[in-house]
Amino acid sequence: MAKTDFGPPDYRTMIPPVIAKNYGKWSYHEIPQPGVLKHVGESGDILYSVRIASARLISTDWIKELCDIADKYCGGYIRFTTRHNVEFLVSDENQLQPLLDDLKARGYLVGGTGNAISNVVHTQGWIHCHTPATDASGLVKAMMDELHGYFTTMKMPARVRLAVACCVNMCGACHCSDIAIVGIHRTIPRINHEGVAKACEVPSVIAACPTGAIRPNPKLKSVEVNKEKCMFCGNCYTMCPSMEIADPVNDGVSIWVGGKVSNARTAPKFSRLAIPFLPNNPPRWPEVTDAVKHLVEVYAANARAGERMGEWIDRVGWERFFKLTGIPFTEKHIDDFTFSPTTFRSTSQFRL
Amino acid sequence: MAKTDFGPPDYRTMIPPVIAKNYGKWSYHEIPQPGVLKHVGESGDILYSVRIASARLISTDWIKELCDIADKYCGGYIRFTTRHNVEFLVSDENQLQPLLDDLKARGYLVGGTGNAISNVVHTQGWIHCHTPATDASGLVKAMMDELHGYFTTMKMPARVRLAVACCVNMCGACHCSDIAIVGIHRTIPRINHEGVAKACEVPSVIAACPTGAIRPNPKLKSVEVNKEKCMFCGNCYTMCPSMEIADPVNDGVSIWVGGKVSNARTAPKFSRLAIPFLPNNPPRWPEVTDAVKHLVEVYAANARAGERMGEWIDRVGWERFFKLTGIPFTEKHIDDFTFSPTTFRSTSQFRL
């Protein structure tokens, strides 16, 4: 029997000496250039962290390459960020420039700090999940090829956080991101009654439906879907493989904006619907990348310094957002789920 | 057969000449003293409106007295306000002071303008309704006896709107008032099964319950109330007289604060729970009048000029409101109805 329940490796064995020494005693930081953080300890010690972009879906080969670099410049220590970037931890200032040169030579993108577009939190999609309405890795790659210039610089009004989820389960940060891309279905599940009867627990399937669109079909020991009430979330399919919902022709992508996670200045915010649907056009999803680029550019042109996307929109109003972006406002933008009345405008205050 | 469907009297036959002449052509107004509005027309014409408090529940005798006064000083015209006050419309400046003197002599209260506590929008209560949990007129009288000094002056930070409703139907403005007093029940309806069977439409009764607490009792052709789910709203009683809910011992009064109606500066706001329960102590409800007075005074002492009660609370935070007023915060203050999650605090931003 193997060892079990010993927990994660002890972080104390994984941190470089400069961190062990200055742990909890850092004094301040600066960002001397995009992708480079300079942390200064109360002791006067200095740590440079050099951040590079990662595809997140990576090979052991690449990890080993990273290790080689870390051995050379960082005493054999490396870390990843909560957004899947890689950080090289440089305690010897003399190693900083050589490292940067080396990374450049390898074509790595150094950036993601400060007022940049950092890496995209994303999910499995067609790589590994059973419920996707789109792919995630491909969307990220296509988008970031367009936007990498904002990763390697810090010229946004504030940080911009992108996220991609391949279905409305939103594994990741989509519900609170500056810009989120979410795969959606648009047609109702196709019920294989035999399959349901054989393998699915009917009450759980019924309970899984957010809008109560599923009723039992006792005759077939199966279920029926009320077309009027189904909004294609796919949650029933998660519970029951015999309710397939993926539809290559009608699945696609929706775009959400203005969310944030931090409590800095304003409370965390939900991302809200900007574009209800764009087609799945792999491998490069040109409609999606164009739309995201456009959103980023309208934001950059209009927001004030230090203003996150959602903070900008709150200042100018959603009515101005739709005007400035040229995105049509439709009935789909108006909430019709449980808390909808709290999103309706209860004042005559608005811009015409 | 009587005349029918001729509609309200034509307002054109009811307005004084100065209004007919300056209709839609007023230029500006001033409030030369509490209770006196001075409207100046583009024509240069001047109209004084002198506002007095009314009990709202009034006798024809008093109306006739008002008519006498209006005949004497106002050419036979009079109006009422949307908050039940009476306005004497003086187009002859020379009549203003004599009118004010006369009103004073009669003991009438002149006021309710500008940053005052105006009249209390209220309801029927024990006077005429079948669903009250308290009386309305009595509460208003008891409160305003304490607060009339704020009616006849303009020393509040902003206008303060009070409302009283004798049950949660809130006939009136309670749900959007600076301070609202609402009668509440606290025990479940007492079902007279025979009566239900005879006179009540069971499906409508069930549908009337906001929390789904009522289920049919087919045996008795009646209903049952699930004690756990009933929150004593009395809506079932409205539908069915055989579900009496009034309870002399446990009925009482709740106090709500921070609502507003206007769109000036901030959007309209709901009133929110301050004090879940105070006993029904007629004829003078001392606990209620004390509490309202206290709320008014804490507000007056802390709000900035031009700040409505709810605007003040929004600026300092509810946590500060409860601290400043000394009102205990309980689980009853936390919403548990449909939109409750939207009232939970979704940020680490708060005062400790």
Place this chain on the structure above:
Amino acid sequence: MTDSKTPRLDELEKGAWPSFVTEIKKAAAKKANSQDLLDQLELSYKDKIGYWKHGGIVGVKGYGGGVIGRYSAKADQFPNVKEFHTLRVNMVPGFFYTTEALRGLCETWDKFGSGLTNMHGSTGDLVLLGTTTENLQPCFDELAEKGWDLGGSGGGLRTPSGCVGMARCEFACIDSMDFIQEVTRHFQDAIHRPAWPYKFKIKCSGCANDCAAATARSDFAVIGTWCDTLKIDQNAVREYVKGGFNIDALVVGKCPTKALEYDSAKQELKFDAENCVRCMNCIDMMPKAIKTGKDRGAAILIGGKAPVVKSAFIGWVLVPFMKVDAPYAEIFDLITRITEYFDEHAKSRERIGELIYRVGMGNFLKGVGLTPQPQMVSAPRANPYIFWQDEEVVKHG
């Protein structure tokens, strides 16, 4: 004092505020039913409970509404309020009265009723408080003779009401009184013969100050506003400032969208028209210096109501801006479409706001022929539960 039959209510004759008890006593001096009302009320004050029963259906010929039936639960003790119905008399729009009209009303009410009234009910009606079933018809007949019609009750249109507006207010962007008068006349049938699933209220305020509490208290709120820009008289601004008025604290600092800035060097109030949301505050504070725009109309908000059953709602923007000029054809047409939709789709005792919540705003808009606009929401949806229609997707497979 000690032998007063109403020691509790007597307490409410003390104090500075006008006393409703005194009013009841005045009526009681002339009317037995008002005396019984007083005595029953005293009992309520003693027992801490109301003594009125559910109303039965009573009314006047040809009408289904306008009367609230009321019966005493203590008719044995207080026989004169055995029946004690109220008549909701349609007030004059704007609550203006000649003394002649009021005296006529009093005369009739002294004849047939209790001599007690509410001036006014919180919907706006002139409430005649207490008469018998028998007296309803003759009372109404005489009222009608004098030009008083009934207001609303039950599942229909309720008596529309509005602010004083152009009659006495420089802020009025629409003629709220005239509109209320005309809308009442136009939809009278729906008031007098209530046939909808539940009540429906229309209120109108001449500007965003909303002195009629329309947004909070009516299903269909008409709020006057403008679609050009407000007008600033810089000289008049200077006068205010010279007079010691704290323009920064009371105007600039309170503008919800920071559309104003006072340049104290230039002594000029700078205004960012694009960001003005027409909240009225700067105009309220400086009525001599700032005026509403000239191209005027109204915003329509739908769904305002009290808590029963689904929660209180403050009205939601339905039409960001529309003209509201006599003869009001466009807005009457809108009301017709909405009330027809309401009549057809609402469940019994479901307000329009609750109906919209249930069917979804998008479906409602389609149903009444309106286009979605961003002004309707404070923010777009946050959940991904979007409906797609057959015609929007490709049929295949």
Place this chain on the structure above:
Amino acid sequence: MTDSKTPRLDELEKGAWPSFVTEIKKAAAKKANSQDLLDQLELSYKDKIGYWKHGGIVGVKGYGGGVIGRYSAKADQFPNVKEFHTLRVNMVPGFFYTTEALRGLCETWDKFGSGLTNMHGSTGDLVLLGTTTENLQPCFDELAEKGWDLGGSGGGLRTPSGCVGMARCEFACIDSMDFIQEVTRHFQDAIHRPAWPYKFKIKCSGCANDCAAATARSDFAVIGTWCDTLKIDQNAVREYVKGGFNIDALVVGKCPTKALEYDSAKQELKFDAENCVRCMNCIDMMPKAIKTGKDRGAAILIGGKAPVVKSAFIGWVLVPFMKVDAPYAEIFDLITRITEYFDEHAKSRERIGELIYRVGMGNFLKGVGLTPQPQMVSAPRANPYIFWQDEEVVKHG
């Protein structure tokens, strides 16, 4: 080029951003399953649909979680991904690694799996992407030998994760890495043998910047903060201002409660401690001049989650302030009470936020032994639907 079997995916090797396709190809050069993954993915790109089936229950001995079973729907075409399960390996708290540790991991994964990983999954795990049922156990055995344990999946505690905190951040008010490590160890059983109605996530950020996205993405969010006041070094403030930093636009104007004011005459940043809501912005903007308070702990927020079923929630304040110091007895006790309540009361697939919504916050607080506090709400209830308990009312009649 033209005879590439993956013309679509090849397109994703172009461009500046690191290519996951290149990564798959690297692995494919060594591993048949990665080659089949590549080819199946190409087919998905062609057909615009995913080709993975629902996972069956697979795992390693003694554990109920940590493995996501996955089977190809095109196993006939791509036999090497017929089974393609992922292992969720518990990352190092803070995502720090020695190259030695990583190399050891790669070695094992090259031996038993696809040679592909996610560094990291969005919960935080080190995701080993794709192996067979047969290889799961030996792979885990070897991982365990090297000190790698599994993370969470299914209805239990998910791998806790946090920000870098004290290891490299001057803002950290609590030791997020250490807390995450200890909470993972303390509640390992709930991770490895999931037995709750649904997933439960714990995340920790050292301050309100929330770099771990804890509030939005975890059921139980621990957010470092302080309960005394922040510290301002006025000299350092002056340095910023001298350097051209726009203190009014970026700091004073952005303070959510207007607790800051810059007196440019005195060159002093005035601070209204009572109104600071510890949002971090002024500290973020001027890290050399403003520091967090010294009496530190955390706010706990409950219920954060994605949209399924009842809507996405951003965590709600549950404990406004508590100390979070090793050995963490108080907070572990709180987590125990909450997860026990969750286990007992939640329906299948009901997150704690949804459970609280269903039973009501008041009942939940009672259930877990916490006291209501105004910090828990952005505003008190607006509806009058208040529950009263038997013991609060008088029995009579």
